[in-house]
Amino acid sequence: MYENETVLIDGLIAKRDDAFRYAIEQYQGSMMYLARSFVGDKLADEVVQETWCSAMRALKGFEKRSSLKTWLLRIVANEAKTRLRKENRMTSLEALTAADPEFASRFDDNGHWGAHRPGDWRADSPEALISSEELKLCLDLMISSLPDLQAATLNLREQQGYSLAEICNILEVSESNVRVLLHRARNRLYRCVEHFQETGECCTQ
C-alpha cells in the first residue's frame, strides 16, 4: 500500500513503524550514495541521519511538487552543503565551473587540437576499460576525490540515472551550471583514462 506516495506520507506523519521501514528501504541507499559522493564516507552517515530527522519534522509542509525521493535527496544535498560550509570545505561554484587550464592549453590559436590531441585507447567498452584492475581502482579513487558539487552531479547523473532537470532541483543549481559541472567531472575522468592509456599509470600518483 505504501507504493502510493500519499499513503506513505500519511503513514510517516502518523509515525507508523512499517511506513518508516518502507521509506528507509526505498530511499536510504540512494540518499547514502549521494551523501558519500558529496561529503565522503566518514560524514555521509551523519548527513543522512540528520536528513531523515529534519525531513520527518518538515513532512507536514511537503508540497508534493516533486517526488518524495527527490525531496529527500534535496535535503541530503542541503545538509551536505551546510556541513561543508561549516568546515570551510565547500568549493565555490565559480571554481568548479571554471575552464580546465590543462584542456585549454591543448588547443592552438585557431582552436584546433594541438600536439596533445586525442589518441587511440586500447578499449572500446566500459567493460574492456575496467577489466584492468589498476585502472578501475584509479577511476574509483578519482571519482571519490572529485570536489563536492562535481562529485554529486556525476553521481546523480551517471550512477543514479537522474535527468539534468532533476539534478538542478536536487542540488539547487541552475541547469547551465549542472551541464558545466557534468562536463568538468567527465573530463577529469577522461584525463585519468587518457593518462593511463598513455603511461600505464594512475593519474593521481
Next chain:
Amino acid sequence: MITCQTLFNSASDYVESTDSSNPVVRFSLKQRISIRFHLLLCKYCRLYLKQIRLTSRTASALTVEVTPTDQEIERLVQRLKQLDD
C-alpha cells in the same frame, strides 16, 4: 565552421542531447549541422567524442550497490519514532 575547442566545450551537452531518451539539452538544427559537419572532417574530435561517451558510460559501470543493513534500518526506525514534533 566551428573549431575543435568549441566542439570540445559542447561535447558533454552533445552526448546528453543524443544519448538521453528525454534530452533536456537541445541543439538547434544549425548547431547540430555544424557539429556533424565538423565531425565529418575532424578525426580528432570524432575520437574525443567517442572517448568522452565511453568515459561517461564507464562512470556508470562503476556504480556500486548501496543498501542499508537490517540493523541500520531498525536503528533508524527507532530513532524516527522517538522524534519530537
